Amino acid sequence: MADAVTVTRGDVGAAALGTAAPALSPEAADPSDPGSRGRLILDDRVGEKVAERAALDVDGVIESDGKGGSVLNAINPLSDGYPSASTDMSQTAPIITLTIAVRWPCAVASVCAEVRDHVAAEVTRLTGVRPSRVDVTVAEIATGAQAKRRQAGFIEIPNPTQSEKSSRAPGADSGVEEEES
Secondary structure: OOOOOOEOOOOOOHHHOOOOOOOOOOOOOOOOOHHHHOOEOOOHHHHHHHHHHHHHOOOOEEOEOOOOOOHHHHHOOOOOOEOEEEOOOOOOOOEEEEEEEEEEOOOHHHHHHHHHHHHHHHHHHHHOOOOOEEEEEEEEEEEHHHOOOOOOOOOOOOOOOHHHHHHOOOOOOOOOOOOOO
16 A cells, blocks of 8 residues: 655745755654655646546547637637646645647547546555546547547657649659660
8 A cells, every 4th residue: 555645835935945854863754654754746737647647548539729720729829739738736636727629520528527537546646645536628630631649659750732642653764864765
């Protein structure tokens, strides 16, 4: 069974940079007491990044610049793109609010349920803090060319235009002139 984790929100101030904590003697720290071994400080951005990356693991969720002309963009034109998460990691069981874009066609309710479960599991696995709730909002549904799925290990290769295809066709002018006999 894992030890309890003490989570504290805060920034490392400029005064703390370049300083070291005093060393504890081996007899001063009781290894059976998790509190005596130190504490873990998780910035909100850590939980947000983990949630955003985990959302992209779910099939149907896409990365978007947020300028796809959705209804929510009319309300928030300054969107940085999707997925986008917010949370307060200082809570014992934080609430994660996640806004995503999905590829059409997909079963939106199923994708949201899978995102909710996967994000909660990944945040717990990577931070040790179990969220009490993951709220998922679909802000954009992208079709065809709008949807750009980011997957590890894959690159996007542009499709050749019709003129490029015809110039590569067998028998097409290859730029090498043949001698006439």
